[in-house]
Amino acid sequence: MPVLVEEKINNNRKNGNSNDNTDKNDNGTREIQHELMEWHPTSGLLALTTYHSNIGSEINFFTHQAVKSDYLPIRKANARITYLCWHPVIDIIATSWDSGDVIFRFVQNDKDFSLPNENVRNNEMIKCMLWSLTELKICITKKNGNITLWRILNDEKREKLKIVVSGMINEEANCICRWKSESKSFEHENTKHVNAEFNDKLASLTNDEKIESNEYFIIGGANGGIHTFHHNGEIREIYRLDSAVIQLFYIETKTLLLALSQELFLHQFILVDDNKVEEKIRVKVNGKWPNFQIIMMGIDMLAMCNGENEIRIWDLKNDENGAISLRKTKGFNATDTITCLSYSNVKDCLSGGTADGKIANWKHQHTADGKFDKQWILQEAVNIGSRVKMIKWSTVSDILAVSTGNAVTLLKEQAILSHMNGNIAVLQSSSKKVTLICLESMEQHDIQISIILKGLHMGEKYLALWDNQNIYLYEIINEENTKLKIQSTANFNCSTSGVAVYQQNVYCIENDKIKIRTFQGTVKQIISIPEMEGNPIMIDINNSWMCIASSNGFIRIYDLSAKEARQQYHSKYISKTVQDFKYFLHVKLNKLGNRVSFTYCTDDNKKVYPSIMVWDADSDIVSNFNFITGMTDQQQYEADANAELIANNRPNAAVARKIEKEQIRYRLPDYLPGFHCWDSNDSRYLICEANHYKPNARPNYLLSIFVTSEDGLHMQDLHLQSRNSEVLLGCTVPYIYSVRKDNDENEESNNEMSIGNLLLRQVLREFIGLENSDATTKEICYKLYYRFNHNQEDSLIILKILNCIFQAMMNFSYYMIVDKMDEAFKAIKFIKSENAWEHMAHMCVKTRRLDVALVCLGNMGHVCGVRALRKSMQSGDPLEVQVAILAIQLGLLDEAQALFASCGRYDLVNRLLQTRNRWDEAFEIAEKHDRIHLRNTYYNYAKYHESLNSIDTAIENYEKSGTHRFEVPRMLFEHPKKLEVYVKKTKDSGIQKWWARYMESQGDVKAARLYYQYAKDYLSVVRLLCRSNNIDDAVEIANSSDDKASCYHLGRYFETHGDPNMAVTFFTKAHAYSNALRLAREYNMQDKIANLALMAGGNELVEAAQYYENISGQADKAVMLYHKAGMISRALDLAFRTEQFSALDLITNELDENSDPRVLERAAEFFKNNQQYNRAVQLLAYAKKYSEAIDLCKQRNVPMSEALAEALTPPKGDMSNEADRIKLLELIAECCVQQRNYHFAAKKYTQAGNKLEAMRSLVKSGDTGRIVFFATAARNKEIYILAANYLQTLNWKEDGDLMKQIESFYNKANAHEHLASFYEACAQVEIDDYRDYNKAVDALNEALRCIMKALQNNPKNEEYLMEKQAELHQAIGNIREFIQIRTVYELDSTDAIQQLEAFADDKEACKNIRLGDIYAVMIMHNVHKTNYRKAYSLIQKLKEREPYLELNRFVSKEMQDVICDELKLPHFTNNEKIGSESSEDQRLDDEVDYSYAMKRHIQRENKAFDEKNFE
Incomplete structure (x- = not known):
């Protein structure tokens, strides 16, 4: 329930009052009218136009504090402002005047410049202006249809404007919008004239990127035309409406253009491109121009008002619309109407000004309910005083500017000011009112104030309020049997940022000191803060203790019980202990003054650190709970230690498993800590808000925490915060108090109650039911307490008893959390109340302590609960299921449902929802997570409706469950007419068959036969027809339906009545082949037996074959049947005996390696004798007679295919002697070589391990690629030489790679002699083919080097190699001599010719040199x-x-x-x-x-x- 604080616009400057009195008329009264106002989109300046009837208009600039800024106003005599337009990024404003002038102001340096005079003419009023997003340009339209795009230039001395492009439309330009460019940068060459802030903004907009703008403007005309205006000056008319266009909107997310006509038709266009639009929809809206207003909300919503008390909202994204209206319960009159609208993106709030001078605010809440009145929540009316003419939300803050024409007010939403002390709470209920509430009697009292309230604090008996200058003190009188009384005690002047009251002292934060004053303002004591600690920024008092938080991150604790405040502990430097500390957000002190909880921000943008921190002053330790990890600092330490154990292959510790469970429960990654407070009685108990980072997006939570010096920080529970709660106020076990939201839409839950309209009291989960039970000790104590006087000794005893009960419950909860079960039972041993034991059992559900739960159930006398829990524990159910069983016994059904879901037992969730009659949720769970029980869910739902006598719904769900064939007749059996109607209506064959049987049992054969036929139960139909001797119809039905059962019935009928042919026919149709064969053999139907046996298969084939074998001339059928029966040997034997050669060919085609070897050998011998050697070899291979098969291949030259070669290759292990297998492989290879099948031969030689022969086979094949690959893979010297020798037979002279491969193989084989011969051949090629004697010498030198290497190995042919060496030396010498003579010829030809003549005569020399x-x-x-x-x-x-x-x-x-x-x-x-x-x-x-x-x-x-x- 935030409060809107009013601040009137102050026309005086910050530095003093203006002396300008020209705005007064002759009578001394002001005649001022505020006409226009606009917020700057980024800087937050408000431009406000003021019209003086005598002197004209001016524009002033105001800050968020409603104070006129130091920037000079824009003034023009005898002229009126018609239009304001801020630049979207930079502090430049364009203003148009009724004289036709346009004035631009750089606000930061107070520089003005105008349009050139030649562009200003009378009666050419400016209609609209719009800045470009991509450059420092502005589009200006005039009444005469002129459209101009101007650019701002810098002439070093002053700014000026330059026309970029200009054009005309043949109508008055009414409105303008911008088609936004996809570019994100901004480039302008003249930016020297602006200050550093301007440059920073410009730089952030440009990112140093130059762009080409594809932006254009869309203009609506007075005659209905819609035009596009491009940066190149091109104007195109893209559509025309029936009346004037008065407003245009561009929806960027959906590429939509919205146009509102003067006749109030709202047109929706799709922008196909910059030249064309397509109308999507046209809607007539209620109202009459000009009493109609439409605005954009966000990026895809519209709000419209037409001078009535409601606003219509159109959601373009979801294509939905609805209306929200003023309500009398929120302070609006029934006759009040909305005059103007404004929307805040910052607050997601829609506001409307009314004719009665009020402001209506609707806050947007994202709820599952799609209704607009549920999503937009109307707040309390804000009274302005006179008719509101205009409202404008700031785009960068939560400030609303409201203009009534004569005055302008800024409304700023201020967080609710509230405080709670004991049983008294105080909060600001409006900008002019503070309300006190007694939490016990729920009595409240209002204090009217006239100040702008900055803060409040509730002491034990006194209330302090303050503004910027003064402190006001009130005494609270709360006596027995009297109403709450409040009286003003004192006030004094004091400028303070924070105040607290304790007894008769007022503690004030004044600059760098805390001053303790009396109620008259006299300073009693000054607490000075060292400079290194910064200035005090927060103080909190609890009981007789005070903590002070300073700007530099220090916390101090003071004892106030003595005459003077004394520091109790050393100052704690928080910044050194925590991460990224910037400043404190909230600081709270517990009642014993030994623990301080705090939250803090990490930067100036109020970025909250996601942890609640607690400083234990006794142990000087700062503990924390991290919302992201879901662990305390101690748990994080233990988890890290356990991770190290796991890394060292140590088992996962039980403590770590417990931490993981708690982490799953308490982890809140999208939440941040909000307000927090300590319990007013238990110094260990801390409550902290967990608020989602997106307000209203998700529910918020309350974390309850125990903090002690001995055990540190332990999470106690996670409570769902009420939807009606605005902010946490305080905690007094068993209650949590919150400020109530200003919202009547949300209903209160069972564990919460409103205190008036301002507060909400929520009961802690452990105490639900205990707080209002008349049978509990608590209620008795409260009654006794209020019966006695507060000062009597008996009342103190009763209060002690009351506190002991709650203290015992809290102790029990604490000791259970820290696993001190002995202490937990000691804490509650004196409690005899069954209700108290029940609530402690509730705690066991939360802590999952089943051992303690059994004790609690025992003390409650809950025998069924103990039995159910023990049964679940003995059955080995998961822990979550066991706890859920406990929760069900205690009536905590929601908790049980959550537990079942957490462990994936959606079947139990489904059953639980069914028992609670929450059938819609049960169906949803069954469809998504428990589909195996979906039909069972429908069945149970049908049974439920049957018990309610809701027959139609029961039938529907029985059908969905698939049990209707039995359940519906059962349910309707006592109502025959309803049953008959259902049977006639349904198309289910099962129901129809049941009804037919029922009719047959009742003797109605005709009806039975009809329904049998409906159900397609042809057996029953044929049965009834046969009974009535209507055989022809029965035969017709059996033939047409092809129903096996009906055909079988007819077969039996004809067999009984002596018609074997018909019987065999129908037995065959019924696939009852055994019966058909039996009859065929009995009646010697030889022509049918074979076909029937083939259809029957199995043993029937053998019996039929034996039958035909004994009949002369039927051997072919017997062979065929034996073959089909798989008795190949019998079939072959019979075929041989009866010389059935065609059958023999057919049978042998199906022989394979799995056939009988004797059969295979016999068949092979048959084919061999008949010169079918291919088939004989294949059968010998199947029979594993490999040698015979290979011999047959060689003798008869049977082609050795790859398949045959593989078939003749015995698998490893099949032959006992591996040598025999190798020999067999070599025989196959030899056969392949004989048939020139060299590749298969190489493969078989390789399998036999004879790689050399494999290489020889490949060489014969001439497959160079395989030869090279095989040689490379074999790594054998002889194979290398074979490969190289083969490569020399190729055209290696033209292939350098081939030469390298030859050299490589010879080198790998160390065959130096072969390599020398190859080099000699290379030398001869150089001489013969290329006449290159130099290269020939090089090749011979390589050959000589190879011979020398060969000699180093002491070869057997050493003498030959020596001779070869000498021969090479001689050849090299002869060639070099010839090369030398040719060289001499170039210098002395005569001498060279003589040497050549001598050289030619030397026959030894000519051996190496070609004579030619x-x-x-x-x-x-x-x-x-x-x-x-x-x-x-x-x-x-x-x-x-x-x-x-x-x-x-x-x-x-x-x-x-x-x-x-x-x-x-x-x-x-x-x-x-x-x-x-x-x-x-x-x-x-x-x-x-x-x-x-x-x-x-x-x-x-x-x-x-x-x-x-x-x-």
Whole structure:
């Protein structure tokens, strides 16, 4: 029940009064009218326009405290303000005037600038303005339809405006809205003119990102047009209404555009794109313009009022609507009407001003009930005094600005001020009233106040109220048999932030001190706080103890019982003990003054730390309970220690298991601590609120905690806080007191009671029933207590008895929690009341102490409860189930239901709900969690309604349970007519069949046959027809229905009546083949027996085969039947004997390895004799005659397929001798090789372990990929050599990877001799194919290196290797000599030619150098010397020495022709190439590799060098 505090707008500045008196008329009276007001969206400044009839309008800026700010007003003489528009982020306001002017104000630096004069014309009134979200631009529309987009620029000296784009619509622009861009940034190049705060806001908006705006404006016109206006100046009409558009709304979450027309049609459009809209719906709303107002609430709700006493709300998200109205019970008159609306996003509150000068506030509550009057709760009326013309909620705070035209008031919601001491509670019930309530007599008394109340405190006999300047003291007189009296005692001037009263002293927080004053204001004592502790910010007094909390996180405790306050303990530095401490939120002291509970915030945004903290001053320890983890600090320590044990493979401790259970119960991750208080009698008992971080989203809780120095902090219970509770006020066992919500909608539960309209009293769970039982000692004590005078000795004795009872109950609860059971029983041993024992048993349900519960049940005499609990314990039920059984015996059914659900026993939840007749919940549980008992639930529900004689509902649920076939006839048996009606109505065959039987038993055969037919019970129909000898109809029904039972009945009928053919026919239709075969054999029906046996199967096949075997000429049927019966041997034997070869082929197709080996061998021999060797081999393989099968494959060349090869491969373990198996595999491989099936051969050789033969098989296959893979995987020297040798047969000259693979294999095999031979081959290739003698030398050097490696291993062929080494040395020397001669030729051609001639004559040298290469150089030399004769003779000599030489490979054809032409001789003819090279390998490769130096040498001899001569 928050209080709205009024603060009138003060037109005076903070620093003094204004001397401006120009707003007075000649009579000295003010003629001021407040017309417009707007809150800034982020800074919270209020712009208020004031019109003076004599001088014009001005705009002033006000703070949340209703005080005019220091910013200069905006004034303009003889003009009236028509429109206000704040920038959404920056403190810039745009104002339009009836003169057509637009003035912009940067509020932070009081700088104004206006539209250029050429853009201001008379009668061009500004209609609306709207800022862009993405840039510092504003869209301004005028009455004549002109639309302009302006940008604010900075000219260093002053701000100015620049037109971005402009356009016109052919109608007056009435309203505007913005299609919001998806961009989140803001970029503007001129921001130097604003202060740091402006820059910060701008930076936070931009995030240094540049954007391209896709934002545009939507304008509604006076003629009904809806237009879009883009940043590029493009204007498009997207729709047209029948009348003027007066309001536009854009719903971003649903991409909807709402348009309100002057005829009050609300149109809903879907924005397809920026050029098109589609009308979704059109609604006519009640009312008449202009007495109609519509506003947005949040992002997807609308509120509308039409000058009546109700508001209609439209929820666009859920497509729902409803109405909320003023109510007389909340202080509104029946004739009052709503004049204006405003919505607060901060408070989720809708407000309306009324014609009678009141403010109506509806607070939004998220409830399961979908009704709007349940979701929007009307608060008490706030009286303003005169008709409300305008209201505006601040967008950043909970302040409502209210304008009546003549005055503006700011209403601020202030948290309820309340305090409780003993049996007196005091709270602020309104801004002008404080109410005292006596908790025992429930009497209340009001105090009217005229101050703006800042705080209050209730002492033992005195009440203190204070505002910013004064303290007011009242004496409370609460005598027996008299009404509560209050009288003002004193007041004095004192500026304080906090006050407390104890006896005759007033404790005031004044700056950095606590001053103890008398009731007259005289200072008696000053408590100074050290500077390091900060200033005192809170004080709390309990009994004769006071605690002080300071701004720097220190807590002090003082004893007030003496003449002067004395500090009892050392100051406690809380900031050092807790995490992220910023400042205290609440601080409370217990009655003994030795424990302080507190909560605190972690930053300046009131972020509450999720723990309740307790400082035990005696032990100087700060304990806590964490809402997120659900554990106390001690439990957290024990859990961490247990985690270390588990990490070291130690078992989980029992303490840890207990902690886990409590953690599940008390963990509240989405909750924060709220107000808390200590019990007024028990110094150990603490109550703390647990409030959900989203108000009204979830229910709140109350945590009850025991705190002692010996055992620390222990959780006692988790109570559901009443929905009617606003805030916790105090605790006096067995009651918890709360401030009551201003809400009449929620009903009170059984354990709570309202005290007037302000307080709510809630009974602790352990004491429910005990607090108001006339039979209890408590009630007797209360009666005796009020009978005696308070000062008499007897009354003190009674009070002691009363306190002892509650103290015993509390002690019992505490000792149970800390597992001190002996102490717990001692605490309650003197209690004889059965009711008290029952409530202690209730505690056992909460603490789950079943051993204690048995004692309590015994003292109660609850024999059934003891028996049920022991039975559950002996049966081994989970602990939750046992506790639930106890709860049921004690009548705690809700607790039992929660316990059953917590352990997943939804079947028991279902049964419990059924016993409580909560059937809807039972069905919900059954459908979601207990579907196995869903039908049983329907059955029990039907039985329940049957007991209530609700027949129709019972029938419906019997049908859902699937038991209606029995239960409905049983239920209606005494009402035959109802039963017959039900049977006729139902389509259930079971019911119809039952009714038919009933009719048959009653002798009504016709009706019985009819219902049998309805039920499709054709057996009964045929039975009745046969009884009446109506055989034709019976046959027709049996044939048409194809019902086996009816056919069988007819078969029996025809057999009995001597018609075997018909009997066999119907037995066959009934699938009664044994009966059919029996009759067929009896009557020798040979044509039917085989088919019947095939349909019957099993033994009938054998019997039929034997039957046919004995009949001449029927052997084929016998073989077939034996085959179908699975008697292959018998079938084959009979087929052989009777020479049924076609049948034999068919039978053998089904033979496999599981067949009889003798049968397989016999069949194989048969196929072998008939030259069907493939099938013979397959059957021998099945018979595991592998050798015979392989021999047959070799002899008859039977193709060895992969399947056959696998069939001939005996599995490992099948043969006793593994050597025999290997030999068999090698035989299979040899057969595969014989058939050129090399892959299968390699596979079988591999399985036999003969990898070398496997490699040889792969080499024969020529599958290079598999050969390389196999060689790599085998890792065998011989296999490496085989693979490399094979690769040399390929075209390795053109494949570098192949060459590397050959080298790799030879190296892995250490086959240096083979590798040397390969390198020699490489050298020869370089010479023959590429004429690259340098690379040839390199290859020969590699070959020489390999020979030397081979010699290091002392080989057997050492002599050969030595000769090979010498041969390689000679070859390398010859080649190098030739290379040297070619090099000399480039320097001295004559000497080189001489050396070449000598070299050509050396036959040993020519072994390694091609003769053609030597002669080519000499021929080329003589051609270039024009010594053609010599060149010709060299060619002739070359041909003589190499008759089969391809001359074109060494001397180009063109050069040959030049020589012959010069000598006038016939041209040379090219001989055919001989040798081992094939024709496709012949190619012309006559290019000679001449160096650049050699070419230069030829050019020096004045010969043109042409490479074509050497091609």
